[in-house]
Amino acid sequence: MSKALPKRSEDYSGWYNELVKRADLAENSAVRGCMVIKPYGFAIWEKMQQTLDRMFKETGHSNAYFPLFVPKSLFEAEEQNAEGFAKECAVVTHYRLKNDPDKKGKLMVDPEARLEEELIVRPTSEAIIWSTYKGWIQSYRDLPLLINQWANVVRWEMRTRLFLRTAEFLWQEGHTAHSTKAEAIEETEKMLGVYAEFAENFLALPVVKGVKTPNERFAGALDTYCIEALMQDGKALQAGTSHFLGQNFAKAFDVKFTDKTGTLDYVWGTSWGVSTRLMGALIMAHSDDNGLVLPPKLAPHQVVIVPIVFGDDNAVLLETCKQLKARLLKAGISVLLDDRDTQKPGWKFAEYELKGVPVRLAIGNRDLQNNSIELARRDTLTKETVSLDGIEDRILNLLDEIQESIYKKALAFREKQTQKVDDYETFKKQLDENPGFILAHWDGTPETEERIKTETKATIRCIPLDQEKEEGVCMVTGKPSSGRVLFARAY
RNA sequence: CGGGGCGUAGCGCAGCCUGGUAGCGUACUAGCAUGGGGUGCUAGGGGUCGUGGGUUCAAAUCCCGCCGCCCCGACCA
Numbered sequence: 084m085s086k087a088l089p090k091r092s093e094d095y096s097g098w099y100n101e102l103v104k105r106a107d108l109a110e111n112s113a114v115r116g117c118m119v120i121k122p123y124g125f126a127i128w129e130k131m132q133q134t135l136d137r138m139f140k141e142t143g144h145s146n147a148y149f150p151l152f153v154p155k156s157l158f159e160a161e162e163q164n165a166e167g168f169a170k171e172c173a174v175v176t177h178y179r180l181k182n183d184p185d186k187k188g189k190l191m192v193d194p195e196a197r198l199e200e201e202l203i204v205r206p207t208s209e210a211i212i213w214s215t216y217k218g219w220i221q222s223y224r225d226l227p228l229l230i231n232q233w234a235n236v237v238r239w240e241m242r243t244r245l246f247l248r249t250a251e252f253l254w255q256e257g258h259t260a261h262s263t264k265a266e267a268i269e270e271t272e273k274m275l276g277v278y279a280e281f282a283e284n285f286l287a288l289p290v291v292k293g294v295k296t297p298n299e300r301f302a303g304a305l306d307t308y309c310i311e312a313l314m315q316d317g318k319a320l321q322a323g324t325s326h327f328l329g330q331n332f333a334k335a336f337d338v339k340f341t342d343k344t345g346t347l348d349y350v351w352g353t354s355w356g357v358s359t360r361l362m363g364a365l366i367m368a369h370s371d372d373n374g375l376v377l378p379p380k381l382a383p384h385q386v387v388i389v390p391i392v393f394g395d396d397n398a399v400l401l402e403t404c405k406q407l408k409a410r411l412l413k414a415g416i417s418v419l420l421d422d423r424d425t426q427k428p429g430w431k432f433a434e435y436e437l438k439g440v441p442v443r444l445a446i447g448n449r450d451l452q453n454n455s456i457e458l459a460r461r462d463t464l465t466k467e468t469v470s471l472d473g474i475e476d477r478i479l480n481l482l483d484e485i486q487e488s489i490y491k492k493a494l495a496f497r498e499k500q501t502q503k504v505d506d507y508e509t510f511k512k513q514l515d516e517n518p519g520f521i522l523a524h525w526d527g528t529p530e531t532e533e534r535i536k537t538e539t540k541a542t543i544r545c546i547p548l549d550q551e552k553e554e555g556v557c558m559v560t561g562k563p564s565s566g567r568v569l570f571a572r573a574y
Numbered sequence: 575c576g577g578g579g580c581g582u583a584g585c586g587c588a589g590c591c592u593g594g595u596a597g598c599g600u601a602c603u604a605g606c607a608u609g610g611g612g613u614g615c616u617a618g619g620g621g622u623c624g625u626g627g628g629u630u631c632a633a634a635u636c637c638c639g640c641c642g643c644c645c646c647g648a649c650c651a
Contacts, residue, residue: 086600086612096645115643171650207651240650241575248650301651309651321651360651391610429611436611447610457610574651 095316103245106375116243116250126383144229149211152202157210161335167302171239173204204237212258213336228260246363254358260350267351271327274355275308278323287378287490288368293545305329311544313497314367317518319544319571328352375439379482384419387440389431391447414475507558524564526557544569
């Protein structure tokens, strides 16, 4: 195994695939298209979960859990949604195996044990959840109903990539019910805001908030809001979605409530989710040819301490390391002290760079004399020798600075790679020669959108929410347009 | 589903064309030296060569079937 990663500039997808494996985030499994998330990768996901979960609770949501299986009759009740997912559903048809009479020691599906009704493995849970909500909601007093679940879902993808697209993935899905349309829309937008805040403040990833075109909209929704991020190779990645469902699911599952005036009406719904795909976003947004670069707020270990040992007499050095660790922990910093004597310091340096630990501290006997320590930043790969006095504050400040610096770097990159383009030829040239986000005028028709997609592989990522109105003409058809939309080739 | 590639030691690969003792790097084990950026040297352990059949005195190697995985496209978070 070669020690260096492939270079981003030479083989971006090879770099990504290798990095995920070498940094111990995840690996392929015995099941086609499904990944094993390894402890280090899962630790990052857990940090994301903890943060998001807190944010959901702060906005009034409660967690619950609904079944993995959805009876086919329920699944097909909301037609648009069912059609949208039909091609990628795993289906359970039997409930028993038996010994194969023809092959000793082998099992076969027992043909006698066919299910009366097939069970769909959830690709999303609207159906099972709304069928349950019917029993929970009678009056406006039962609303709003604000539920989230952390779960796995299955979408039978043809081509998979670790974290970015796997047949089974982990996510959270919020499902809410409201008495008015306005309140449901407000909820949809609020949760989009939560995602954007999470992306920017924790993933250190700048995102564009927007609305999907009808073509790209979630099946069964009236409006799909999204946050779109730009990866280092100039491709866009959808990092989260929030759907205004209107009364579609309420009607499909007959979820009605009586309002204050005694009138019976269908409730208004939303759903919103982010998945382990965020791991892919995190990796591709910040990491470099040496390995992962993790924002301090999501790093399993914010600081690693590496003692530089000599000979056998290291008692004082190791004791100093332990004291340092205790000081940092007390200051609220997560610290790993790697005092293994089975690996060399140089090996550890390379290892923690690969794993993206934001700050590395090295202490040797020389430092003991000087009351100093070597402090290295992962994001800039710079190092300096600093005094042990007041090290807690120094590192707390540094962690904030790194978090900020990573964000700014990503933001600067996105701004540099976001171009306004007014004619189709330049548009195509940009995509090939300097890929990134392109803001361009579009006539608003699905036909033009489809044509651009077929001819250039670029899609409309979203109609950005925060932008000035600007009259113009569609770069393809010359028809009038009231504002620019965001194009990119996407993951 | 279409196109391409690959299954040989934990991992990464060579060997196959031209059949004849299964090899390299790395990882692993031990010893000695070394020790502020993936240490060096020496010795050692580890493989039904994906699988089933065929050809042959002899198959990792040639022929046929099957299975699995990866990559590129169409679909998607």
